[in-house]
Amino acid sequence: MNAPLAPHTTFKIGGPCDALVKVANYDMLKKALLFCKENRLPYRIFGNGSNILVRDEGVRGVVLLLGKDFALTAADEKSGFVVCGAGVSLTALCLAARDASLTGLEFAYGIPGTVGGAIYMNAGAYDGEIANRLHSCDYLDGNGNYAELDCLKERENFSYRKSPFTGSGKIIVSAEFQLSKGDKAQITAKMDDFMNRRREKQPLEFPSAGSTFKRPEGGYASRLIDVCGLKGFSVGGAQVSEKHAGFIINKGGATCSDVLKLIEAVKERVFKETGIMLEREVEVLG
Ligand SMILES: Cc1cc2nc3c(=O)[nH]c(=O)nc-3n(C[C@H](O)[C@H](O)[C@H](O)COP(=O)(O)OP(=O)(O)OC[C@H]3O[C@@H](n4cnc5c(N)ncnc54)[C@H](O)[C@@H]3O)c2cc1C
Secondary structure (H helix, E strand, O other): OOEEOHHHOOOOOOOEEEEEEEEOOHHHHHHHHHHHHHOOOOEEEEOOOOOEEEOOOOEEEEEEEEOHHHOOEEEOOOOOEEEEEOOOEHHHHHHHHHHOOEEOOHHHOOOOOEHHHHHHOOOEEOOEEHHHHEEEEEEEOOOOOEEEEEOOOOHHHOEOOEOOOOOOOOEEEEEEEEOEEOOHHHHHHHHHHHHHHHHHHOOOOOOEEEEOEOOOOOOOHHHHHHHOOOOOOEEOOEEEOOOOOOEEEEOOOOOHHHHHHHHHHHHHHHHHHHOOOOOEOOEEEO
16 A cells, blocks of 8 residues: 555654554554454554654554544543544644643643554643543553553653553553543643643744654753754754754654654764753654
8 A cells, every 4th residue: 555654643754664554543553453463564643743753764563543433532520521533633632622621731731643643652741641630541552452551550660751552552442531620721821831831932833753762761852953053954854953952853855764863963062062861752654
């Protein structure tokens, strides 16, 4: 099939996969996983592709996308529970919580991922992280078996940009968040403030995968990169953003190879000048 993957990532970079399968519902997802198992095909799932850098040669095997049954959200104002499919965007989740006057997820407004992708890597911003309000998750393992993760019991297995799902091959299908009653106007103001800060500081006009590097102990990767004078530094079509040094952007026609070379050059220079070795946050696939 050789399906292009670049349009399914926010970086707009990378080669094809062997087969791209959009599963509309739970049964289709289960069938697809069993098919991959029987035929010994590797599989991956993409959310919004906002933390993924696909290699120029592409990804072998099947890439799964979640369809319409995974895009539903229900918020219960009284109990504070919000239940949603793993394919729901964080923006839609935050808006549903706001509409029900529920507080606790405002920090996630503007992170351009899905609930599944955010749980997978415990996305966070502005001192919040997804695990803080996550009550439980339903998932399928590679054998197509269904299970539920009690995220309160598992809380200690969520850490900075890591969850019990990271690298496990399990597919999150839905999640339940427990939020608190709040004031709708205050929730809206907080969300707007976070969104404005993103618009002001981040190069949202260019394709990227957000922060390229994890936050090193006691500091910010962007500050270290800036101090080393690397803002604007480029390899091919990939550039350290002049607006936010923590972002590598696709200025136009960047390849995965350009981005990887730039990442290595940045790491080398930062290490040489500060003694700190940066760690990549963006996941490279293929
Ligand atoms: C402009 C911009 C700003 C950003 N700001 C932030 C930020 O403030 N904080 C932050 O943490 N991140 C940020 N990011 C990165 C990214 O948006 C988050 O990591 C987000 O959680 C990724 O979600 P996704 O749906 O795009 O996942 P993808 O990038 O599609 O996938 C990421 C990983 O999750 C796995 N995955 C996806 N869905 C599922 C599922 N249903 N079950 C199991 N595994 C799954 C994938 O296989 C992959 O390994 C930013 C990115 C951009 C482009």
